[in-house]
Amino acid sequence: MTEILTSAQMRAIEGAVIDSGAVTGLALMERAGQSVLDAIFGQWPDMARQPGLALVLCGPGNNGGDGFVIARLLAGQGWRVRVALLGDPSRLSPDAQINHDRWVQGGGVVQAWAEAVAQGKAGSRDVTLLIDALFGTGLTRPLGVLHDDLSRLLAPDMAPRPKIIAVDVPSGLCADSGRVLGPMAPFALRADLTVSFHRMKLGHVLADGPELCGKVVVADIGLSSGQVPGIVQAVTRPEGARLDKHMGHKFNHGHALVLSGGAGRTGAARLAARGALRMGAGLVTLGVPGAALFEVAAQITALMLTRIDTAESLAQVLQDTRINALCLGPGLGVEAEQTALIEVALDARRPTVLDADALTCLAQTPELFAKLHDTCVLTPHMGEFARLFPDIAAKLSAPPLHGPAYSKVDATRAAAARVGCVVLLKGPDTVIAAPDGQCRIHAAAYDRAAPWLATAGAGDALAGFIIGLLARGQTPLEAACTAAWLHVDCARAFGPGLIAEDLPEVLPRVLAQITGQA
Incomplete structure (x- = not known):
């Protein structure tokens, strides 16, 4: 797992290492500035060989201090550098003030913000590199009129457009939620490259973050996360040993039961x-x-088939204790008889995935919430989540007027705590939370982007992946995380033209690569 931090957690980590005396804030600022240069020249090597004109936008906090370091280092590499400061130089944070003074003492000029804005696009015509060091993770309010200022500095129709580098996060983006603070408007500083220090932040992978951050490079500046509580982890490639099959009978690998809907509605369950x-x-x-x-018998071969019409017939089938995992929802239906099936399934207290129609039944029958148990996994998309948890969804959908804004992580954690089981909230930024507060993110973004998953039935395949792993003995949280990773891997392995039926068929190839048997 890889840590993904909130802005408060990042401040706590920095504060702890500074308080320990291991490093000063000034030294961390120098490392941060150098890491931005390294990332720029790593991404665009020609810039190291052919210096141009850089415009560095500095804010009043430590992010602005990073900007002064970057300006000084760029100048040392032969770049012509303009620095524009938002705010009063006398009110800079202490470390930022020192780097401001170093820049000025070295012959650099600091342009007042109003002057830079007045020059507008004309003054930025020859800029080849723009450094956004205005706010970073410290932004707590909308850009407001500053958005218009930035639009004047860098109009969307500028040609050629300079490369835009965000220091930690693009200005205007909430580092904790990935949401643009304030009323939605064209974003002035959509970055080509974002350099994050120590770890990625939640805003890099949630909501609008991947679209606005460009490529994200994480720079090591010599920090350790220590004992900071509540850190979210990124879902990473599963261990091959946890997915491989060794000697044993088929029942050693579990027996999953998937309930289907009626005639004409069996495809999702079969998938x-x-x-x-x-x-x-x-x-x-x-x-x-x-x-x-x-209908089903004509479509299946290796799958087994049993008749289940009523809650009583399901209870009879579940007398076979070798059935150790249940999946309800895909194509099931939402009438009273299906609700009764769900009640029997939950009473059996076996690992259970509730998806699609089962979630609708749950939302329609609040008394079923009390029957959920800690081996359940709920897999809603946002629409289903809103029906299950309308108050939580309302907080998530409310306009983010200040930071840190309520995030998908906050919402999924709250839902999991309420129902006492794992909740997997689907989307390109899939968030998985357990009732004890553990939380994972699988972002199908950047080099893991999988747009082909936007196809009917992909969620049904994901539910099947999870129940297969539960049947094999994985915990609900592990099964949900592993399935989310493999789901995206299958889509990426297949590529354009993917339909949901392809996901199970490409899975053996993906498993072979992970287990070293390709």
Whole structure:
């Protein structure tokens, strides 16, 4: 796992190392500035060989101090550098003040913000590199009129457009939520490259973050996270040993039961069941109403089939204790008889994935919430999440007027704590939370982008992946995280033209690579 921090956690980490005497804030600022230069020249090597004109926008806090360091270092590399300061030089933070003075004492000029804005685009015509060191993780309010100032400095139609580098996060973006603070408007400083220090921040991977940050480079500036509580982890590549199969009977790898809807509505459940089987569950059975038996039987081979019409027939099937994981929801239906099936399934207290129609039934029948248990996994998309947790969803959808704004992490953690089980809130920025506060993010962004997953049935395949892993004995949190990773890996392995049926079929190739058997 890889840590993803809030701005408060980052401040705590910096403060702890400074208080320990291991390093000064000034030294950290110097390291940060140098790391930005290294990232720029690593991304665009020609810039190191052919210096141009850089415009460095400095804010009043430590992010602005980083900007003064960057300006000084760029000048030392032969660049012509303009520095524009937002605010009063006498009110800079102490470390930023020292670097401001170093810049001036070395012959650098600091242009007042109003003067830079008055020059506007004309004054920026020859700029080849723009450094956004205005706010970083410290932004707590909307840009307001500053947005218009930035638009004057860098109009969208500028040609050629300079490369824009954000120091920690692009100005206007909440580092904790990935949301643009204030009323939505064209974003003036959409970065080509964002350099984050020590670790990525939540805002880099949530909501609008991936679109506005460009490429993110994480720079090591010599910090240790120590004992800071509540840190979110990024989902990383699963261990091959946890997915490999060793000697043993099929029942050693679990028996998953997936319930299907009626005639004409069986495709989603069949897709989930095939995903579970491809994931390595020893056996997978489809529970199907009598009216759909022939339809399903004509479509399956390795999957098993049993008739389940009523809550009583499900209870009878569940007397087989070898069935150790259940999946309800894909194509199930939302009537009273399906709600009764869900109640029986929850009463069985076995690892259970609730998806799609099962989530709608849950939202329609609040008394079912009390039956959820700690081996359940709920897999809502945002619409389903809003029906299940309307008050939490309302906080998440409210305009973010100040920072840190309420985030998808906050919402998913709150939901998991309320229902006492794992919640996987789907999206390109999938967030997975357990009731004890553990939280993971799988961002299908940057080099993990998988736009082909925007296709009908992809969520059904994900539910099947999770139930297959639960049947094989993984914990709910581990199963949800592993399935999210593999789901995206399958989409990326297949590429354009992906449809949901392809996901289980490409999974063996992905598993072979992870387990070293490719």
